Amino acid sequence: MTLQASPVAPAENTPTASRVYPAARVITSDDDAISVARHLASRFAVDAARRDRERTLPFEELDACSQAGLWAITVPRTYGGAQVSYATVGQVFAILAAADPSIAQIQQNHNSAVFWLWKTGSEQQRAHFLGAILRGARFGNANVDAEPQQNPGPRMSITPDGDGYRLSGRKLYATGALFADYVSTIGQDDRGRRIVAIVPAEHPGMTIVDDWESFGQKTTASGTVTFDDVWVPSLNVLPIYRSYDEWPQNAITQISHVGIDAGIARAAVDATIAFIRQRTSNPIAPPTGPIHSDPYVIFQLGELKTRLHAAEAMMERAGREIDLCLADPQPDSVANASIAVAEAKALTTEIAIEASNKLFELAGTRSTHPSFNLDRHWRNARVHTLHDPVRWKYAAIGDFYLNGVRPPSGGQT
Missing domain, CATH: 2.40.110.10 (Butyryl-CoA Dehydrogenase, subunit A, domain 2)
Known part of the structure; x- marks a missing residue:
């Protein structure tokens, strides 16, 4: 990747972060963002199990994201960013989360900050902070x-x-x-x-x-x-408050969570398949025959893959609804975006928990050995899906379609 040098420059008399990134690539398109995410994810996946086991914080990995420009993909075009589709945002989060969902979650609140700056900031605030983000600056939350x-x-x-x-x-x-x-x-x-x-x-x-x-x-x-x-x-x-009153802020915030859950589910399904294939290559087959020939294993993996792809399709749809809303922000389009994201969040929550649980049932007792650390997929799914319980989602979805009740703008749907 070609890196573009550009240090973060503080505004006069303004307290700014002490850390700077002397070189940050500027992502230019949706395809570019997805390509960069895949490249980084392939690196992050290598040591993900070890980082989880030892609780090694991903400082180097996050610096790599900043240098590659991945945290600036939603910066508006008028301020030098790619302003990618929110369908791409969901996909980028899913790609990263399949490699290491902690890294993906760390970026989630940053994306909300970018949107706040874009839709509620003054021209001076946008120029200053969005410019810093393009040069690699990261936002965390304390909310x-x-x-x-x-x-x-x-x-x-x-x-x-x-x-x-x-x-x-x-x-x-x-x-x-x-x-x-x-x-x-x-x-x-x-x-x-x-x-x-x-x-x-x-x-x-x-x-x-x-x-x-x-x-x-x-x-x-x-x-x-x-x-x-x-x-x-x-x-x-x-x-x-203007972002919640006038724009689909809740949907913007939650599409990242949708991507994280989808990525966890994808990683769990892939780990299940990889483990079964590894066992199949073992010359000592189980007495019941090769596990890859078990019709019930085949059936359940087919179910998991289908439900995963359905959840991913709903994530894509939700991202497109956000894009439509941003092009024409009206009460109805805000509600449509919020409900679409809620539907996707419900499905990705369920497939993340199901796939990470089925991993052990299908892969067998050996898969529970600590050396593989495959339980991290279930642990990550169980903890991350506690964000915004699905029971709220289904209730809001039902009330919307049955009674025409729009989800509250200031709450979490």
Whole structure:
């Protein structure tokens, strides 16, 4: 790949991230994005099992993504990006997740930040931050309030202070923050509206703790972030409530999750087939005969492949619905995009869990040996699919088609 050198340049008197990427390739098209994703995924898959077993955080892999321009694929064309289709976004996430779903999940919140900047940022904010993203900068998140809340919405207040804003609070599940050049954190303004503050890495008052513990998605570093009387300039605050009120923000956010689940399912099915084929080549066949000749194994693998392809087709459809909505954002098109993504998310959730569970049933007892670490597929599926439970999806889908009820713009469908 040809690399294009271009350092991140800070705006005058603006706190910016301390890490820079001296050379970042600029992806130019949908095909280019998919090609780059496949190239990187082939590298990431090699050590994915080891990273999971040892909980080795993917710093080098994420730098490779930044250098290759993969985190800038949704930057608008008017700001130098490829502005790829959201069908391509889903496919890119699926390709990466099939290799290592933790790496794919780390990028998920970054893509939301790109959309926030595009649709709610001022011209100065777009030029500054989208330009930095094109040059390799990464956004992480610190959005989930640590304290319990009685009412929907963020608890943390982001309040005006001189030429900027001040905030304090503690956030959980901060996926990507440890690897980020900028950490976006959602709070509310004095009218209770959802806004976001963009805090540069290593900024005074921000502390990131790698205390993420889970049996799946082990290397996302989705830990805790504390903001202690942090001040940022006005350039670093976005009125993202507009993105939820006027645009398909929920669909934009969740198409990445759809891709991650699809990728986990694909990896589980591929691992099942590879393991069965390896056993078939073993000169000592099981007493019941070669497993690849078992008609019930053949039947169930056929089912899994069919359901996987159906889920992937629904992901493609959902991405196209988002594209249509962006071309003509109306209440109906926003609802159509949200429902299409919900349908795809329901199917990818189910096939990810089913395929990663069936792996052991079809591949046999030997597949459970720790040396293969095949259980990572089920662990990753079980943990990641807990994002936005499918029971919410089916309820919203049914209410939409039966009663014409559009999904709420500010919630998660």
